[in-house]
Amino acid sequence: MDLFLNFVASGLVIGSVYGLIGMSFAIIFRTTSVLNFAQGEVMMLVAYVSWTLAHTLHFPFWLLLPTTILLAPLIGMAIERLFIRPMSGQPIFAIVMVTIGVAIVLRSLTILVWGHEFEGFNVPFSGGVFEIGPVFLLTEQLAVLILFAVVSLLAWAFFRFSRVGMAMRATSQDETAALLMGIDSRRMSSFAWGISAIVSGLAGIMVSVMFARAPDMWHFGLKSFPATILGGLDSPIGSGFGGLVIGVIGELSAGYIWNGLKEISGLILIIVILMVRPYGLFGEKELERV
Amino acid sequence: MRTGNHIESYPRHIALSDSVVVWFWLAVLMMALIMLPAVSGLFVLGLAIRILIAAVGAIGLNLLTGSTGQISLGQSGFLAAGCYTTGLLIADYNWPPELALPMSGFVTAALSLLVGIPSLRLKGLYLAITTLAFSFIITQFLLFAEPITHGPYGVRIENTTFFGVDLARPTALYYFCLAVLVLVTLGVLNIMRTRVGRAFNAIRDHDIAARAMGVNLTIYKLTAFGASSFIVGLAGGLMAFQFRFINVDIFSVTLAIEALAMIIVGGLGSVAGAIIGAAFIIILPEVVGDAIALLPDAVGEVLANGALEVKGLLIGLVIILTLRLEPDGLIGVWRNTKRYWSRWPLSV
Incomplete structure (x- = not known):
């Protein structure tokens, strides 16, 4: 039982990372119906920038966090402005292909600038151990869980109550009607990219604190697809919880069945789910006129 | 006065091209x-072999993504399946290479039907993610199922004698790949002119409309997956002869993106485009690599150390620029140029 609880706990930790990235997929998708294949790379870039602030410029942690939260949306919005906005009006297929191109460009640029080395990311709270009953958690793992809870809550409140959040929901429901109501849909797309860069950037910092600031961090972007498919591409909160589920299933299957399943159990799960429900568990079936 | 290109007899209608000029230049190209092997050095020959194999793979992917409109991000998985089938059958089961290579096509096609079945209900992005997931599952299987696949140790292929010709010799491998490419090109060009090919295009343009016109989606989507993956599997099998030591690391996500880049740059849905795109994507990093060597030492050294990254950067930029400036790809540029010349001075 103790072992089981520890598997669940570490599953929740890694699942929080998947969930945060899944959330940022969903934030962009629900506003612009574009699946951003470059999310893992945006996360990596933000984490690298933040690492430079912390280790080269020696920002203290209380200053580092707000600075990163301010810088991340700039990075996200710049990518949207440079690569995605000029494609508006093109088929979704072309825009998604552009995000794949952006992904490989960002990844290569980041590695060219920062090099291939793995570097530790030190924060004041890392290194301690928490004991909750039979479960052992490192302080940074606990921090991920707390971060996930806070971001989910904020995201929910943002989409539920704030003017911008409501405007983004309106854009996703009916772009023409939203335009008629005076909502600038281009600005909404820009906001979506900015906000999702914050969410995935925070995930990126936590990944580099838990493991290392490493040139293969972008893999987390691909590994988070199951989370957002499970929770619904158009539901940020659903994607977050999808991440937790995928994380726990991954750890349990690796622990009890076969070590090789850790990376792919989530993928197998979504293939099965998509076969039964082609629009995801919580996605809505589209009706199409010919 | 010329009023158009009128086809007046059945043989002319059936011919792949009825233009003498086209046949002449194709003969010159052939x-x-x-x-080529008589005049080129080993480096150019190696590059040519890579282009030929990539072109076979790109034609295969194009049949699925360009002609049938089913986006696949799982090409690296299918290539890996083909490559390992050939490699393992020769190395562990002592199959003759003559049988192992076609087998890699059949095994990959069978695997693709597994992906094809969910594709019957999935569209667009969901399909792209499913194929991506499948390619991860395939490479993970290859890495972890050590008793069958040698896992992380890779497979070494000793016997490369194909009908008495040793494919370990670059010249022999070059001619062999060329022959496969010609056969595959002819095959796909002809498929696209039949009922099956027209059904593929109908599905790409609108699958529900195609169904209303009497195209059986189940059969034709699965045919597209099978045919495309058969060709991709062959390309994978050729890769086994090219490397002679195969390892899972070759088949990364980047390979799948390169494959997509080839058909996007060449022009979606066109066989010639796939071949041109393959050549472009393989040659571009080499040319740029040579250009970097000419740069001042300080800059050049940084870029030379990150050769892989420079390549990635180029491929990404090429994808972005093609989609932004010329969505029809290089073959679209060619068509526009051709139209400009033939309609001059009335061309726009």
């Missing part, structure tokens, strides 16, 4: 390709 002659040049046949003469």
Whole structure:
């Protein structure tokens, strides 16, 4: 039982990372119906920038966090402005292909600038151990869980109550009607990219604190697809919880069945789910006129 | 006065091209390709072999993504399946290479039907993610199922004798790949002119409309997956002869993106485009690599150390620029140029 609880706990930790990235997929998708294949790379870039602030410029942690939260949306919005906005009006297929191109460009640029080395990311709270009953958690793992809870809550409140959040929901429901109501849909797309860069950037910092600031961090972007498919591409909160589920299933299957399943159990799960429900568990079936 | 290109007899209608000029230049191209090993060095020959194999793979992917409109991000998985089938059958089961290579096509096609079945209900992005997931599952299987696949240790292929010709010799491998490419090109060009090919295009343009017109989606989507993956599997099998030591690391996500880049740059849905795109994507990093060597030392050294990254950067930029400036790809540029010349001075 103790072992089981520890598997669940570490599953929740890694699942929080998947969930945060899944959330940022969903934030962009629900506003612009574009699946951003470059999310893992945006996360990596933000984490690298933040690492430079912390280790080269020696920002203290209380200053580092707000600075990163301010810088991340700039990075996200710049990518949207440079690569995605000029494609508006093109088929979704072309825009998604552009995000794949952006992904490989960002990844290569980041590695060219920062090099291939793995570097530790030190924060004041890392290194301690928490004991909750039979479960052992490192302080940074606990921090991920707390971060996930806070971001989910904020995201929910943002989409539920704030003017911008409501405007983004309106854009996703009916772009023409939203335009008629005076909502600038281009600005909404820009906001979506900015906000999702914050969410995935925070995930990126936590990944580099838990493991290392490493040139293969972008893999987390691909590994988070199951989370957002499970929770619904158009539901940020659903994607977050999808991440937790995928994380726990991954750890349990690796622990009890076969070590090789850790990376792919989530993928197998979504293939099965998509076969039964082609629009995801919580996605809505589209009706199409010919 | 010329009023258009009228086809007046059945043989002319059936011919792949009825233009003497096209046949003439194709003959010149074939002659040049046949003469190449006699004049080129080993480096150019290696590059040519890579282009030929990539072109086979790109034609396969194009049949699925360009002609049938089913986006696949799982090409690296299918290539890996083909490559390992050939490699393992030769190395562990002592199959003759003559049988192992076609087998890699059949095994990959069978695997693709597994992906094809969910594709019957999935569209667009969901399909792309499913194929991506499948390619991860395939590479993870290859890495972890050590008793069958040698896992992380890779497979070494000793026996490369194909009908008495040793494919370990670059010249022999070059001619062999060329032959496969010609066969595959002819095959796909002809498929696209039949009922099956027209059904593929109908599904790409609108699958529900195609169904209303009497195209059986189940059969034709699965045919597209099978045919495309058969060709991709062959390309994978050729890769086994090219490397002679295969390892899972070759088949990364980047390979799948390169494959997509080839058909996007060449022009979606066009066989010639796939071949041109393959050549472009393989040659571009080499040319740029040479250009970087000419740069001042300080800059050049940084870029030379990150050769892989520079390559990635180029491929990404090429994808972005093609989609932004010329969505029809290089073959679209060619068509526009051709139209400009033939309609001059009335061309726009």
